[in-house]
Amino acid sequence: MDFDISKEQKMIQKEMSNFCKKELNKDYVRWMDENVDFPPDELWKKLTDVGIFRAAVPEEYGGDGLSCFDQMIAYEEICKASMSVALAVGTTFSFGPRFITDLGTKEQKEKYLPLIGDGKLKTCMALTEPAGGTDILGAISTSAEEKQDRWVINGEKVFITAAHVSDYMITICKTEKDAKPSKSLSVLLVPSNSKGITITRIPKISCHHCDSVGITFSNVEIPHENILGTKGNGWYEMLDVLNPERIGCAMMGVGLIAAAYDDAFEYAKTRHAFGGPISRFQILQHYLADMYINLENSRNLTYKAAWLFDQGKPYHLESTMAKLVSSNGALHAGRFGAEILGGYGICSEYAMQRYLRDAYQLQFSPISNEMSKNMMMQFQGYPKSWA
Numbered sequence: 398m399d400f401d402i403s404k405e406q407k408m409i410q411k412e413m414s415n416f417c418k419k420e421l422n423k424d425y426v427r428w429m430d431e432n433v434d435f436p437p438d439e440l441w442k443k444l445t446d447v448g449i450f451r452a453a454v455p456e457e458y459g460g461d462g463l464s465c466f467d468q469m470i471a472y473e474e475i476c477k478a479s480m481s482v483a484l485a486v487g488t489t490f491s492f493g494p495r496f497i498t499d500l501g502t503k504e505q506k507e508k509y510l511p512l513i514g515d516g517k518l519k520t521c522m523a524l525t526e527p528a529g530g531t532d533i534l535g536a537i538s539t540s541a542e543e544k545q546d547r548w549v550i551n552g553e554k555v556f557i558t559a560a561h562v563s564d565y566m567i568t569i570c571k572t573e574k575d576a577k578p579s580k581s582l583s584v585l586l587v588p589s590n591s592k593g594i595t596i597t598r599i600p601k602i603s604c605h606h607c608d609s610v611g612i613t614f615s616n617v618e619i620p621h622e623n624i625l626g627t628k629g630n631g632w633y634e635m636l637d638v639l640n641p642e643r644i645g646c647a648m649m650g651v652g653l654i655a656a657a658y659d660d661a662f663e664y665a666k667t668r669h670a671f672g673g674p675i676s677r678f679q680i681l682q683h684y685l686a687d688m689y690i691n692l693e694n695s696r697n698l699t700y701k702a703a704w705l706f707d708q709g710k711p712y713h714l715e716s717t718m719a720k721l722v723s724s725n726g727a728l729h730a731g732r733f734g735a736e737i738l739g740g741y742g743i744c745s746e747y748a749m750q751r752y753l754r755d756a757y758q759l760q761f762s763p764i765s766n767e768m769s770k771n772m773m774m775q776f777q778g779y780p781k782s783w784a
């Protein structure tokens with residue numbers, strides 16, 4: 398077993414680390430967090446130039462076709478600098494190439510993938526509905542009816558990250574009225590400028606510079622060829638495509654723990670109380686030790702899940718554990734990092750309050766930690782505890 402990474406992988410790490418130090422420094426990230434609901438175009442252009450959107454696009458469509466492991470090496474640095482930017486990038490770099498590569502026709506791949514790689518096409522994935530995200534099959538009611546050469550979409554989605562800036566919404570709709578829920582869905586590629594789409598802002602405490610919004614579809618008409626995959630088989634196809642999402646979300650937690658650890662570690666060395674640095678107090682060292690253990694555990698699990706995915710081996714148990722361990726580690730890191738900074742831990746001047754706020758989002762998105770544990774036991778052969 399080899400835990401080392403290759404020379405090429407070290408180069409990816411270094412390039413992204415340098416990029417993030419320059420383009421995602423703390424002052425700029427704070428400015429974004431206080432002023433914008435999505436990374437500005439100029440940053441998007443720089444992210445494009447550094448190659449992030451080419452990473453998951455196959456080489457034959459102009460991308461770099463990196464392995465999941467290599468993608469995660471690049472992504473870790475962004476996750477550490479800003480979870481909002483990581484989330485914003487993830488909705489395009491992960492959802493777009495994966496849905497279109499796995500489910501698209503040759504024409505769809507030729508049309509969309511090069512644009513994604515060139516940073517000219519943003520995507521989002523619209524699954525969750527107001528009636529609930531965990532029991533999504535029970536909750537989904539957004540419908541798409543076939544009318545001549547078009548689909549007509551009606552319904553409502555909620556918490557859709559980056560929908561307010563996307564060019565295309567990968568939207569999961571009910572297309573089979575009389576089929577059982579798991580055989581009733583299809584994946585549609587909805588142009589965001591279609592008539593009848595309304596976006597509603599959802600103010601939230603986490604990830605301020607990457608909004609997640611509500612979408613209303615009112616008699617939205619899209620061309621019939623905008624289906625991805627097979628009509629009525631969307632549930633199974635979508636799960637195959639979406640499951641690796643947990644690896645990327647786990648990496649967000651890894652980045653967040655790393656950032657909170659670094660900040661708290663440095664702060665404790667320079668802040669003085671009772672005649673010396675607070676870093677000498679054992680209890681604060683223990684907070685940091687726990688953060689470090691969580692960092693190591695979640696990073697190892699996340700890269701292991703990515704490696705398993707690349708080998709074509711079962712990875713669901715590991716990716717689900719990675720998401721769980723890293724999201725809990727992130728919340729712990731924000732909470733105890735803030736403790737180490739004392740009153741400054743909740744002040745806007747310091748990034749710690751952002752880590753704490755952002756960490757909450759990972760508890761239940763893209764899947765809640767309660768449901769993650771349900772699934773872990775199902776993967777190990779126990780009967781489904783929630784059906």
Ligand SMILES: Cc1cc2nc3c(=O)[nH]c(=O)nc-3n(C[C@H](O)[C@H](O)[C@H](O)COP(=O)(O)OP(=O)(O)OC[C@H]3O[C@@H](n4cnc5c(N)ncnc54)[C@H](O)[C@@H]3O)c2cc1C
Nearest residue numbers: 522523524525529530531556557558609762763765767783
């Ligand atoms: C900021 C943010 C961004 C998001 N981005 C997207 C996106 O881009 N696209 C998208 O489609 N969705 C997105 N989501 C939706 C996300 O996937 C859902 O929030 C998530 O699936 C949970 O659904 P819910 O919020 O409706 O909670 P609910 O499903 O209502 O769950 C409420 C509580 O009940 C618990 N619960 C439910 N069922 C069980 C069970 N069987 N056993 C134990 N506990 C259970 C849950 O764990 C949770 O604690 C996002 C959500 C947020 C908050």
